[in-house]
Amino acid sequence: MTRNVHDVLIDLIEALSRNGTLTHDEAVSIMSKPKTAKEKGYSENFEELWKLYPSRLTDSGTFVKVGKSAAYSQYLRVEKKIEHDVLVSLVSSYACQHPGGKFVKDMERWLKGKPWEDVVEQEPEAKPSNYRPWEDE
DSSP states (O other), X not given: OOOOHHHXXXXXXXXXXXXXXXXXXXXHHHHHSOOSHHHHOOOHHHHHHXXXXXXXXXXXXXXXOOOHHXXXXXXXXXXXXXXXXXXXXXXXXXXXXXXXXXXXXXXXXXXXXXXXXXXXXXXXXXXXXTOXXXXXX
């Protein structure tokens, strides 16, 4: 029989309450708190990013976004380090790089990849077709 984490935690809290480690009021307080980011609701800043983030094209030809709760959990870690405007810019850039929805990562994995640490190399200036490097000296 497989049990989910929520049920195991409830059993643990009830056991701690029975043996006196937690008072009844503490146990009730813990059990009444939201368990996931989804149950807590999403911030306006996250919702803005979620709307900007590109959908992925599936094999059946439909566009999907998955893992919103997991993405929000990762976003909560990231927002402490990176300004919202920077994230908006990065998401917009990522969306432009994947206009057809192919090869789009789930937002959670994209955030875990820390795209703000990527270095984008500038292409060197194009030289004219009649350029002769020996004449620069």
